[in-house]
Amino acid sequence: MKKSHFHLDSRGHPRADFQPPNEVLGWYLEQDVQSCLASCDELLSACEEVVERKSTHWQATGNAHTIIITDTSVLIENEFSSRVQACKVSIKYFMASILGWKELIRSIPS
Numbered sequence: 001m002k003k004s005h006f007h008l009d010s011r012g013h014p015r016a017d018f019q020p021p022n023e024v025l026g027w028y029l030e031q032d033v034q035s036c037l038a039s040c041d042e043l044l045s046a047c048e049e050v051v052e053r054k055s056t057h058w059q060a061t062g063n064a065h066t067i068i069i070t071d072t073s074v075l076i077e078n079e080f081s082s083r084v085q086a087c088k089v090s091i092k093y094f095m096a097s098i099l100g101w102k103e104l105i106r107s108i109p110s
Helices: 023-033 037-051 091-106
Strands: 004-008 014-018 058-061 065-069 073-078 087-090
Touching: 004 091, 014 023, 014 091, 023 037, 023 065, 023 073, 023 087, 023 091, 037 058, 037 065, 037 091, 073 091, 087 091
Parallel strands: none
Antiparallel strands: 004 014, 058 065, 065 073, 073 087
């Protein structure tokens, strides 16, 4: 499995570090999902609906990325740089990453 690291930086902001070629996934979490638990829940629900074949796919464009969820994979594309290569991961890896991110942002003091 590709390694990732979730942590709070020195200013208390959530960070997601992913090894290449999946750094776009970390950027997506930081820039689009941010510290929003509702966004995490929406993404997990979208994944479950696609996996359970209640929907053929799910797509959304956020602050900086477009995400396309299919029953086997998740594609994340940066909308602002043609130099940044899109990231494609398994839906299981994506869901585990969302759960890890959700755990991190829950730990942020109010």
